[in-house]
Amino acid sequence: MKTILLPLFLFLITLSIHSQAPIPNFESTDGSEFLIVTSSSVDQSASGANLVWTFNDLNKDGTSIDSNRAPIDPDETSVYAGTTDVTVSVANMSSENKMLLKKDPVGGTQDVFFTGLLIEGLNLNYGIDNAFMGNFPMNFSDPIGTADVVDGTFQYIGAITVDGIIDNDDSKPEIDSPSTILANVDAHGTLTLNNACESGDDCDSSFNGAVTRLKVVQTLNLFVPAFNLYGTAAQTSYYYYDDSNGNLVFRTSRIVITSALLNDDITIMEVLTQSTLSNEEAQLAEASLTISENPVKDVLKLSLGNGATINAIAISDITGRQVLNKKTNATVLNVAALTSGIYIATITTDRGIASRKFVKK
Known part of the structure; x- marks a missing residue:
């Protein structure tokens, strides 16, 4: 054997x-x-x-x-x-x-x-x-x-x-x-x-x-x-x-x-x-982010609850080309220079990263 x-x-x-x-x-x-x-x-x-x-x-x-x-x-x-x-x-x-x-x-x-x-x-x-x-x-x-x-x-x-x-x-x-x-x-x-x-x-x-x-x-x-x-x-x-x-x-x-x-x-x-964020933290970052007044005219206004802090905001057009990138803790961003169309805002926070689509008038 x-x-x-x-x-x-x-x-x-x-x-x-x-x-x-x-x-x-x-x-x-x-x-x-x-x-x-x-x-x-x-x-x-x-x-x-x-x-x-x-x-x-x-x-x-x-x-x-x-x-x-x-x-x-x-x-x-x-x-x-x-x-x-x-x-x-x-x-x-x-x-x-x-x-x-x-x-x-x-x-x-x-x-x-x-x-x-x-x-x-x-x-x-x-x-x-x-x-x-x-x-x-x-x-x-x-x-x-x-x-x-x-x-x-x-x-x-x-x-x-x-x-x-x-x-x-x-x-x-x-x-x-x-x-x-x-x-x-x-x-x-x-x-x-x-x-x-x-x-x-x-x-x-x-x-x-x-x-x-x-x-x-x-x-x-x-x-x-x-x-x-x-x-x-x-x-x-x-x-x-x-x-x-x-x-x-x-x-x-x-x-x-x-x-x-x-x-x-x-x-x-x-x-x-x-x-290495916990699932709870990632879900909080994603679920609590909203864009006010969408479509957007000149100013992108973000609402982020649960005590999260914004670190950066990046804007891309529908082709994936990045058109704006700003390191900021502010919840507002001037987008007046963007042409009319559909964009994706990628927001980096201390709780994770979340994306939202918006329409620029």
Whole structure:
């Protein structure tokens, strides 16, 4: 009996060590809150099975909130051809990054493409030839695919604004190879993150658990016709998904732009946070907030009971674009400069965050 049980026991251990969960969806859960963090020792170079990542010197540098929606702005479908889904990430309640996707159902799965990326002043438009990400759910056991050739345009907004094309014509002497994107599930293992929330933040960003990682590499040839200049943009992104629920818990992206005209090196790291407010506190913040005199003419008037204190008010239009942001303890906000339309007020209080829709006359 023992000679049977022992191998079986070892077999079960082996299964548990090498198992990993599929990545069900590419984007984060709608409404996910992240900390923007910095670190001097995040090494992600290793790939493979049963890895151990310990990132314990993450430091808070800001916050961001993801919202997922269908395209609303006409440009999201006309300029970025094929777009079916949009993720808007609002950083530090002001700047906005945007990811535009095309999802094509294939049986019980879906092919996912980038149609556009707007990140830190770099606008990549894959409207001519969408950038194929992969077929989701994705697994570590999936074979590594062939890099997908992409085509489109770009705009860089920095010290100067530059417009150009994403070139994939490797017959040109200035281009060594076509512009491509390659995504694959390259690793799984155990991820440990320290809590980067600061005292008084009412959040916890620590994590310790099994994850599966998606790696996305873009190598783009950039051509600026106005100056007849060529350059490159290389982006490497890593996405870590919690095996227990599929949530995106940690993501990093580095973009390096090299040319005679443009040179930039952008790194973004974000970790998912969980509120440490009690359910009662969160419900109080949500339930006690009202907007007086809605529709609003010139002044937004808020009523917040239960002794809660307002810390900040952010206003976004129906496309998700933030149009006003003010740190204030006041319950009134001048919105006379806003054009007529529908807006969403996001109010941060000491009891939590709540949102209300209002109409501006």
